[in-house]
Amino acid sequence: MHLTKYFxxxxxxxxxxxxxxxxxSLVQAAGQKAKTVPLPITVSAYTKRPQENNKSVVxxxxxxxxxxxxxxxxxxxxxxxxxFYLGRTSAPRPRDLTSGTFKFRSTASGELPMDEDIFxxxxxxxxxxxxxxxxxxxxxxWKLVYYVKSLFPDFKDAAPETTRIIGKPVPPxxxxxxxxxxxxxxxxxGECHGSGGRGNGDKAPDLKDDWNLPLPPRDxxxxxxxxxxxxxxxxxxxxxxxxxxxxxxxxxxxxxxxDDDAWHLINYIRSLSE
Amino acid sequence: MEHSNKKxxxxxxxxxxxxxxxxxxxxxxxAIMFFSIFSVVNVKDAEAVPAFARKYVVVCNACHTRQPRxxxxxxxxxxxxxxxxxxxxxxxxxxxxxxDQANGVSLDDVSNYLAVRLRADIQKANYRSQTGAMxxxxxxxxxxxxVVPGTINLFFAGTAARDISxxxxxxxxxxxxxxxxxxxxxxxxxxxxxxxxxxxxxxLGVFDPSSFFSFPxxxxxxxxxxxxxxxxxxPPTIARIPLLPLAFASRMFGLTTGPSKLRTSTTAGGxxxxxxxxxxxxxxxxxxxxxxxxxxxxxxxxxxxxxxxxYQLGIAQNKTAEAAPKTRWDQYxxxxxxxxxxxxxxxxxxxxxxxxxxxxxTINMNGTLRYAKNAVDWIRYGVGxxxxxxxxxxxxxxxxxxxxxxxxxxxxxxxxxxSSWETKSSGISIExxxxxxxxxxxxxxxxxxxxxxxxxxxxxxxxxxRDMAQDASFIALLAKYYPAPNIGLYARYHHNLxxxxxxxxxxxxxxxxxxxxxxxxxxxLGVDMAF
Numbered sequence: 001m002h003l004t005k006y007f008x009x010x011x012x013x014x015x016x017x018x019x020x021x022x023x024x025s026l027v028q029a030a031g032q033k034a035k036t037v038p039l040p041i042t043v044s045a046y047t048k049r050p051q052e053n054n055k056s057v058v059x060x061x062x063x064x065x066x067x068x069x070x071x072x073x074x075x076x077x078x079x080x081x082x083x084f085y086l087g088r089t090s091a092p093r094p095r096d097l098t099s100g101t102f103k104f105r106s107t108a109s110g111e112l113p114m115d116e117d118i119f120x121x122x123x124x125x126x127x128x129x130x131x132x133x134x135x136x137x138x139x140x141x142w143k144l145v146y147y148v149k150s151l152f153p154d155f156k157d158a159a160p161e162t163t164r165i166i167g168k169p170v171p172p173x174x175x176x177x178x179x180x181x182x183x184x185x186x187x188x189x190g191e192c193h194g195s196g197g198r199g200n201g202d203k204a205p206d207l208k209d210d211w212n213l214p215l216p217p218r219d220x221x222x223x224x225x226x227x228x229x230x231x232x233x234x235x236x237x238x239x240x241x242x243x244x245x246x247x248x249x250x251x252x253x254x255x256x257x258x259d260d261d262a263w264h265l266i267n268y269i270r271s272l273s274e
Numbered sequence: 275m276e277h278s279n280k281k282x283x284x285x286x287x288x289x290x291x292x293x294x295x296x297x298x299x300x301x302x303x304x305a306i307m308f309f310s311i312f313s314v315v316n317v318k319d320a321e322a323v324p325a326f327a328r329k330y331v332v333v334c335n336a337c338h339t340r341q342p343r344x345x346x347x348x349x350x351x352x353x354x355x356x357x358x359x360x361x362x363x364x365x366x367x368x369x370x371x372x373x374d375q376a377n378g379v380s381l382d383d384v385s386n387y388l389a390v391r392l393r394a395d396i397q398k399a400n401y402r403s404q405t406g407a408m409x410x411x412x413x414x415x416x417x418x419x420x421v422v423p424g425t426i427n428l429f430f431a432g433t434a435a436r437d438i439s440x441x442x443x444x445x446x447x448x449x450x451x452x453x454x455x456x457x458x459x460x461x462x463x464x465x466x467x468x469x470x471x472x473x474x475x476x477x478l479g480v481f482d483p484s485s486f487f488s489f490p491x492x493x494x495x496x497x498x499x500x501x502x503x504x505x506x507x508x509p510p511t512i513a514r515i516p517l518l519p520l521a522f523a524s525r526m527f528g529l530t531t532g533p534s535k536l537r538t539s540t541t542a543g544g545x546x547x548x549x550x551x552x553x554x555x556x557x558x559x560x561x562x563x564x565x566x567x568x569x570x571x572x573x574x575x576x577x578x579x580x581x582x583x584x585y586q587l588g589i590a591q592n593k594t595a596e597a598a599p600k601t602r603w604d605q606y607x608x609x610x611x612x613x614x615x616x617x618x619x620x621x622x623x624x625x626x627x628x629x630x631x632x633x634x635x636t637i638n639m640n641g642t643l644r645y646a647k648n649a650v651d652w653i654r655y656g657v658g659x660x661x662x663x664x665x666x667x668x669x670x671x672x673x674x675x676x677x678x679x680x681x682x683x684x685x686x687x688x689x690x691x692x693s694s695w696e697t698k699s700s701g702i703s704i705e706x707x708x709x710x711x712x713x714x715x716x717x718x719x720x721x722x723x724x725x726x727x728x729x730x731x732x733x734x735x736x737x738x739x740r741d742m743a744q745d746a747s748f749i750a751l752l753a754k755y756y757p758a759p760n761i762g763l764y765a766r767y768h769h770n771l772x773x774x775x776x777x778x779x780x781x782x783x784x785x786x787x788x789x790x791x792x793x794x795x796x797x798x799l800g801v802d803m804a805f
Contacts, residue, residue, distance in 0.1 A: 063360060066581065068360070073616065077616075079616045079617050082347045085345055088711075090712070125332075131336070
């Protein structure tokens with residue numbers, strides 16, 4: 001099984017790397033060749049991570065009350081006064097943070113997200129629906145992560161996942177794109193996303209999320225609308241881990257050639273908007 | 275206040291100039307064409323979104339129930355100086371850093387500052403009769419009209435730096451030679467989060483004082499329908515009253531912004547004529563004082579005790595209504611309490627506004643204007659509430675006004691010395707909007723006003739002013755269709771609930787209807803879009 005969760009391998013190791021702001025390099029596990037993948041989280045995000053304790057959770061609650069309750073509700077159930085306008089008749093509805101179901105993860109489908117996943121979502125937002133809160137201080141965003149975790153008790157017992165490293169990206173090429181196209185056909189991505197990737201597949205009108213709200217598949221020719229980001233690393237995470245609570249499954253267990261298949265598919269998807 | 279009153283007069287005249295007449299019956303065909311065109315427009319995504327949605331890459335509904343109404347998040351975004359609630363992101367969000375972090379400057383793309391709003395109407399008014407004022411202002415009794423969107427509103431809003439924000443609304447009338455200049459109706463600088471997050475913010479410039487009130491003057495689903503009137507004479511010539519929340523209206527008859535100075539001139543042909551130098555009628559249905567669309571002033575507001583309680587203190591600069599106008603500083607305070615629940619938000623607010631020497635009681639005695647000895651003080655106060663629950667958005671306000679009793683001592687009874695005045699007035703406006711689904715919204719509004727001001731100028735005989743102060747009440751129905759979140763196609767209908775009332779007979783040889791009762795109904799089909 002090529003379950004890939006491409007986040008941190010070692011906070012301490014990466015913090016020592018000298019990187020330009022806005023990127024993050026991952027070092028593969030010992031004995032393997034180092035590979036790098038751009039990630040939209042700065043090194044300082046990790047170095048400035050505060051302690052997770054009652055005090056930081058209380059602080060996180062204060063920040064949540066000021067910034068998040070309008071959509072996610074006072075108790076985090078996704079029932080704030082604005083939630084109805086955002087997700088009344090179609091997804092996404094603001095996340096019920098007490099449910100334990102999170103879409104944007106680098107962990108396997110069904111698992112809780114890593115702290116860094118929540119941090120990333122808070123920082124970047126969800127394209128079209130949730131503004132990013134990068135203007136909150138790094139420390140405040142981490143406190144917010146801790147508070148969000150406190151809303152679902154299972155986070156207490158969750159052991160941090162050992163981060164897997166993304167395989168080496170396959171450079172875009174005609175050959176890779178052709179392979180990606182075949183994978184797109186093989187896994188019937190077009191049934192939802194359409195044969196041309198425009199989100200108009202035969203099943204598209206019937207897709208619903210776990211809350212029974214219509215959830216149209218993304219138009220893959222419009223990367224600016226990708227909820228979890230349009231960078232190759234974002235696509236890799238989305239394809240491999242899926243979106244829990246939606247019709248988008250995780251493909252990490254299904255690719256015969258593992259990472260390479262994923263990268264071919266990514267190259268094909270990116271070619272649709274070029 | 276004079277500022278807004280004069281502007282109202284200008285707008286009314288402009289509106290009169292640029293209404294285009296349609297042949298009788300053509301409005302129905304146009305209406306069908308109008309909706310047919312838009313019904314075939316298949317807009318799946320909001321391709322064009324206003325500046326803040328562009329900047330933060332979020333849908334319109336993040337801040338609006340439906341444009342232009344703000345939801346609680348949009349309200350807090352506005353309070354926070356166009357920064358995300360809980361943050362002070364004005365210094366860097368989506369901006370380009372030019373230079374280094376320490377000494378550089380962060381600048382936003384212009385597209386993140388600029389937004390445009392356009393509205394266009396096809397209006398069909400139904401009058402009980404064609405009054406003299408309508409003839410004077412060339413308004414037919416049963417004509418349908420296209421209100422040309424010749425006036426374009428441009429909005430420039432955003433953050434110059436962290437906790438320093440601005441809002442400019444520029445109006446340009448491309449078709450009126452007299453007004454073809456760029457003018458800022460509202461221009462505001464804001465200094466936010468002084469002393470700590472939400473503790474206090476300062477707004478400075480020309481703005482709507484009621485923007486934080488539970489029923490703000492702006493951002494109505496039923497946009498105000500402008501008057502067709504001229505207010506630079508007394509009494510004002512009103513061919514068609516405006517349609518707006520009557521709670522906001524001045525509701526006082528017989529008041530001007532100051533004594534008029536009539537100047538007699540002579541034409542080249544030797545004919546004498548008079549012009550009015552100063553002193554405008556305060557239109558009885560003009561949004562006023564706290565609810566004026568724009569007032570020059572300073573406002574301080576904040577939430578020092580958490581998210582529930584909002585305070586606002588302000589002063590507005592105007593001129594007194596005296597013969598020698600002086601600067602007057604109106605003062606106001608507004609308090610609001612917010613309560614959030616499951617899919618709901620409830621708020622209640624109250625305000626108190628005081629304006630010293632704000633109006634000059636005036637009587638027109640058969641063409642001769644008579645003024646009170648002193649300008650009168652004006653107090654306005656009211657409460658408003660708003661309740662949003664899922665698809666419902668219900669809001670209402672009750673506003674009361676009080677002026678000092680005018681002093682006409684020294685005038686003879688025939689000259690109005692024994693005129694009778696009502697020093698109090700009140701108005702109520704209640705609106706309920708319901709979202710059927712993402713595409714359709716229904717709304718209804720009830721307005722009522724209990725008029726005050728001049729009841730009768732000369733109790734000894736019929737005169738120009740008798741029975742001018744009429745009550746009014748309207749009900750309005752609205753259906754709005756959104757092919758995209760930023761484009762609203764609407765049909766609205768206003769029905770006058772008041773029975774027929776006549777103008778005073780002394781000068782009303784045509785037995786004209788009172789303007790408040792003459793407009794029996796108005797049907798309007800239009801589009802309201804922002805991008």
